[in-house]
Amino acid sequence: MPCAPFIILGTGLLILQTSLFPSFPGWFSQLDPLFVLIVFIAIHIDIIRGAVLTIYFGMLTDILTGIYSGLHPIVYLALLLVIKGLSRPLVLSESPHQIPLVVSSYLFTSCFIYIITSALAPETELLWSWPALFIRFFMLALITTACFRFYSFSMNTFNPKNALQILIKPKHGNRFRT
Amino acid sequence: MLGIIITVLLMIIVATVGRSHFNAPQKFGLDVVGKGQYVVTRIMGGVTNIWSSYIALWGVRHENKLLRTELDKSILSNQEYREAMAENIRLHKLLGFKDSLKVPTITTQIIGRDPSLWFHTLTIDRGTSDGIEKGMPVVTVEGVVGQILETSRTTSKVLLAHDQNSAVNALIQKNRVQGIMKGRGSQDYRLQYILKNADVASGDIIVTSGLGGSFPKGIPIGTVSKVTKSKRGMFQNIEARPTVNFSQLEYLIVILKQNSLVD
Numbered sequence: 001m002p003c004a005p006f007i008i009l010g011t012g013l014l015i016l017q018t019s020l021f022p023s024f025p026g027w028f029s030q031l032d033p034l035f036v037l038i039v040f041i042a043i044h045i046d047i048i049r050g051a052v053l054t055i056y057f058g059m060l061t062d063i064l065t066g067i068y069s070g071l072h073p074i075v076y077l078a079l080l081l082v083i084k085g086l087s088r089p090l091v092l093s094e095s096p097h098q099i100p101l102v103v104s105s106y107l108f109t110s111c112f113i114y115i116i117t118s119a120l121a122p123e124t125e126l127l128w129s130w131p132a133l134f135i136r137f138f139m140l141a142l143i144t145t146a147c148f149r150f151y152s153f154s155m156n157t158f159n160p161k162n163a164l165q166i167l168i169k170p171k172h173g174n175r176f177r178t
Numbered sequence: 179m180l181g182i183i184i185t186v187l188l189m190i191i192v193a194t195v196g197r198s199h200f201n202a203p204q205k206f207g208l209d210v211v212g213k214g215q216y217v218v219t220r221i222m223g224g225v226t227n228i229w230s231s232y233i234a235l236w237g238v239r240h241e242n243k244l245l246r247t248e249l250d251k252s253i254l255s256n257q258e259y260r261e262a263m264a265e266n267i268r269l270h271k272l273l274g275f276k277d278s279l280k281v282p283t284i285t286t287q288i289i290g291r292d293p294s295l296w297f298h299t300l301t302i303d304r305g306t307s308d309g310i311e312k313g314m315p316v317v318t319v320e321g322v323v324g325q326i327l328e329t330s331r332t333t334s335k336v337l338l339a340h341d342q343n344s345a346v347n348a349l350i351q352k353n354r355v356q357g358i359m360k361g362r363g364s365q366d367y368r369l370q371y372i373l374k375n376a377d378v379a380s381g382d383i384i385v386t387s388g389l390g391g392s393f394p395k396g397i398p399i400g401t402v403s404k405v406t407k408s409k410r411g412m413f414q415n416i417e418a419r420p421t422v423n424f425s426q427l428e429y430l431i432v433i434l435k436q437n438s439l440v441d
Contacts, residue, residue, distance in 0.1 A: 017293045018290040018291055018292070018293055018301065019289065019290050019291075021293065022291040022293070030293070032293065061294075063328075063335075064290060064292070064293075064301060064335075065292045065293060065294040065297055065299060066292070066294055066296065066297040066299070067297055067299065067327060067337060067341070067343050110295065110296075113296055114296075117296070121343065124342040124343050125342065126296055126342060126363060127342065127362060127363035127364055129295075129364075132295055133295070136295060
């Protein structure tokens with residue numbers, strides 16, 4: 001699976017998240033399909049390409065959000081490594097694990113950001129809010145299954161092997177039978 | 179036989195001519211024919227009614243469709259009119275405020291918002307090509323919004339004043355006591371370094387002090403909402419509400435400077 005389709009997809013999602021979604025009413029303004037994409041990449045893409053993609057998304061996120069450059073690439077890379085490490089003993093790609101995995105990944109990421117920023121600027125303590133976090137968890141849980149299906153579909157569609165199979169697919173029936 | 183029939187018919191005709199009332203055979207014939215007419219009339223009436231109703235329904239449906247389209251158009255144009263009115267009022271205020279500032283300014287529109295849970299930034303549609311530089315103050319009619327954090331050629335990132343990483347030199351308007359207005363990450367501020375002997379009460383207005391050269395003096399930042407004095411320490415704990423509603427921002431003013439504020 002090449003990285004380009006994911007790069008285009010992730011970039012589009014980030015643009016939507018920063019421009020369109022904030023105008024949505026209530027909790028829907030906090031939809032985060034890009035984070036689900038990062039978890040999806042961590043599960044389904046090999047570690048090298050996964051690292052390239054997560055670093056790219058981290059850098060892109062740094063541009064549009066936050067104030068510390070390099071924070072998001074580190075956090076997303078750490079998340080990738082943790083998920084890769086966990087996916088060996090556990091079957092994380094199975095669908096029942098998707099929602100708990102995404103939610104726990106978000107909690108991990110939040111803790112990581114909180115710890116790093118507290119270390120970088122101890123005088124500016126971040127506001128840790130469980131209610132706000134739970135709303136995020138809920139919204140992530142709501143979209144995870146649909147997002148995973150869509151990303152799987154995209155991955156299969158843009159996979160060169162599948163594309164080649166479609167092109168060289170033999171016609172049905174025995175054309176030489178008399 | 180034919181002669182007998184013709185004779186009977188002639189007798190009946192002669193007998194009925196000049197009578198004012200129907201005789202029995204006439205009544206019977208009328209009954210029978212009348213019943214038939216009634217049935218046919220009812221059927222025809224029913225068919226006509228159904229047909230006319232169907233045709234009318236068709237017309238009503240068509241008319242309803244047209245009226246709905248007209249209504250939608252009217253609602254849309256009404257919304258556009260209201261939106262244009264609201265925007266006009268907003269821009270009018272903004273223009274008035276812009277003219278009142280003695281420093282050069284530039285009006286910008288918000289094109290993106292920070293989706294993160296932890297930071298509070300915005301993206302605006304002006305960049306270095308418009309003269310915007312890092313550190314420039316961003317305000318609106320209501321008061322201080324934040325300052326420029328990063329710039330590109332056509333866009334800039336604004337750090338909002340209520341972010342934890344933001345700090346603005348401020349003073350209490352009524353007694354000119356100076357402090358630093360820090361963001362808390364939530365929708366309010368904390369005014370720091372105000373001595374315990376200073377007279378501060380809920381409702382006091384806080385404005386920029388002009389110190390540091392970043393913000394012009396006298397721009398509203400917030401209103402004191404809570405004052406507490408702990409036993410320890412030299413300073414009061416002062417919480418303040420922003421004058422700006424950060425969730426309803428659309429257009430902003432960037433105050434340009436001749437020299438860069440941050441190198």
